[in-house]
Amino acid sequence: MRRTLAALGLSLFSALAFAQGAYPSKTVRFVIDTAPGGITDILGRLGADWLSQQLGRNFVVENRVGASGHIAIEQMVKATPDGYSLMMAGGGNLVIQPFLQKNLTYDPVNDVLPVFNFAETPHILVVPSSLPVSTLAEFIAYAKANPGKLHYGSAGIGSPPHLAADNLARLAGLQMVHIPYKGVGGAMPDLVAGRIQLISMSLGSARPNIKAGTFKALAAGSKKRLAGLPDVPTSAEAGLPGWEMTAWFGLFAPKGTPTDVVRLLNDRLQAFTDDAKTRQRYMELGAEPIGGSPASFSERLRSDYAYWGRVIKESGIKLE
DSSP states (O other), rough: HHHHHHHHHHHHHHHHHTTOOOOOOOOEEEEEOOOSSHHHHHHHHHHHHHHHHOOOOOOOEOOOGGGGGGGHHHHHHOOOOSSSSEEEEHHHHHHHHGGTTTSSSSOOTTTTEEEEEEEEEEEEEEETSSSSSSSSSHHHHHHSSSSSTEEEEETTTHHHHHHHHHHHHHOOOOOOEEEEEEEHHHHHHHHHSSSBBBEEEEHHHHHHHHHTTSSEHHHHSSSSSSSSSSSSOOOOTOOOTTOOOOOEEEEEEEETTOOOHHHHHHHHHHHHHHHHHHHHHHHHHTEOOOOOHHHHHHHHHHHHHHHHHHHHHTTTTOOO
């Protein structure tokens, strides 16, 4: 009886200690699965700084680069599930790359614990200003009138821009030639010059050229119009429902991390996303805020994983 009461007392003490802010009681390791400078890194660092300020402990950022995010993911999966090891990751590394990579040592859906979905960057379809089309319907008609003569660029075989444009071609019944580059940045001069005729890319990357008038935006691969590009229709509004491409960026923890820790992190990061300065920064990056519960994030992860599994299987795309 005394042992039972002692155990109950310890449990209540632990719950009270957590409620009083016992977590975090030491530095938190905040791994980012990409190199410094990209949008995953920017959002991750902003979130880590916010958590440090809100919770009174350092959330120390560490970039773990390589193997399309798998080095960081493997490290996170193996970490102690105590809330002191977290990972910021781009969605493509969890819902797209697993279908292109071989010999994964983890389950990208069941071995990770979604904590918070920061934002997404929907792709937009852009063409050079010299191309004689102004809408997605006109582009599809133009491509059908010139089978095999139009070229689309990407950030490499199996990259989101490749998968997005390939999916567009299959949905619309188009014959286009894929030109892979080492990153979207390498493709942009050729799009400006009209040597390629289409890229699916993020608004943040395309905006300078759209503003300069060298690119035309035909449609957004999102369910609703973008706050940063309100005059451009969604693909469904433009006549091609079913074509979507959005990259999201979220925080994960090892499976088994205490629910109270996950809730606390989610709550603080929701306040971060709702902050007016954060919303302005998102706008500058061409990102759309998401937020929501861990459960809604988990559902998004599973839904996107199933969707891209089907798309990649139908496309037949394989990494060399």
